Amino acid sequence: MTAVEDPAKPDAGLYLVGTPIGNLGDITVRALEVLRSADLILAEDTRITRRLLDRYDIHAPMWSYHKFNEAGRIDPVLDRLRGGAVVALVTDSGMPGVSDPGARMVRACREAEIPITAAPGPSAVATAIALAGLDETAFVFGGFPPVKPGKRKKALARLLAAGCPVVVYESPYRVTKLLKDVQTLCPDADVFVARELTKKFEETGWKTVEGWLDAFATKEPRGEFALIIQSHQEALSTTAFEREEDKSENPSAPCG
The missing domain is CATH 3.30.950.10 (Tetrapyrrole methylase, C-terminal domain)
Structure with missing residues (x-):
């Protein structure tokens, strides 16, 4: 019998999660699984992300992560990741790092040899x-x-x-x-x-x-x-x- 992966808890690491570009229904099942399982969600604007999370009854803790504070977020997030946390990075819409914050965190994780996974989603x-x-x-x-x-x-x-x-x-x-x-x-x-x-x-x-x-x-x-x-x-x-x-x-x- 072939083993089936348990989607309930992803492996530790940084997850780049694609979010809807307008219609909140345009989010993948996998993206929702990651967000529900996350120990921490990094959000470009926590108010916008909160609307998405509330729509799907997700209650993971959030930190703001945007171009004005990303330098100060890198080390605390790396500490959480080294401790085995599942950290999801989202922006207001679309994929992190594509005309949105995210690239700096990705580079820091690669340098620290922390696993990075994409849960892709909509793209304008x-x-x-x-x-x-x-x-x-x-x-x-x-x-x-x-x-x-x-x-x-x-x-x-x-x-x-x-x-x-x-x-x-x-x-x-x-x-x-x-x-x-x-x-x-x-x-x-x-x-x-x-x-x-x-x-x-x-x-x-x-x-x-x-x-x-x-x-x-x-x-x-x-x-x-x-x-x-x-x-x-x-x-x-x-x-x-x-x-x-x-x-x-x-x-x-x-x-x-």
């Missing part, structure tokens, strides 16, 4: 790519672009230089500014917008970059955005790219 990147219907198999992911205008335009220029679709995240407060930068760099671009993915007011669709700017001029953007930027010309030229590197204020750096 993969969801947006699937909904966009892209023919290409290659794309580049830029996460959240920098907030400062000059750095944001430089970052976009670097991403667009790859010559394949670019996926980025953006808040409703800066999405119009980002689209204006895209229009400056690649005025021919089509943009797929995925807004409020998996939530009640989810919106997805393709428009030209100009089309989205017109749309947001009449209707204020709301919710969190994943955008896919696709140019129909060649990759951002070396000359244009260098201009963006040297002069972030440069008003015109077209594609091609």
Whole structure:
């Protein structure tokens, strides 16, 4: 008779747990098993994670873990892990370490030779790519672009230089500014917008970059955005790219 693993208690170690990107029903059975068994849950925002835990009647203790306190959390968490604890790391949505806190803890655990396991879950990147219907198999992911205008335009220029679709995240407060930068760099671009993915007011669709700017001029953007930027010309030229590197204020750096 084949032995069946008992899912009730995972082995000691750090568990990177994927959480829903909007709809609380989008969590895996395995993720729930890990969270229920955890001796400690590290949460980017304990208030957001508490809503998820309450939904599934999970009562594990939580510590906050975010970019402002992670340096001070590393050693206490390593002590717990060395003592045989099951520690789950979650962010507000999606996978830890993907445009979210987590990478620093993972590196510390690897250096300490502590086991690390992923209980994967939803991804806004993969969801947006699937909904966009892209023919290409290659794309580049830029996460959240920098907030400062000059750095944001430089970052976009670097991403667009790859010559394949670019996926980025953006808040409703800066999405119009980002689209204006895209229009400056690649005025021919089509943009797929995925807004409020998996939530009640989810919106997805393709428009030209100009089309989205017109749309947001009449209707204020709301919710969190994943955008896919696709140019129909060649990759951002070396000359244009260098201009963006040297002069972030440069008003015109077209594609091609």
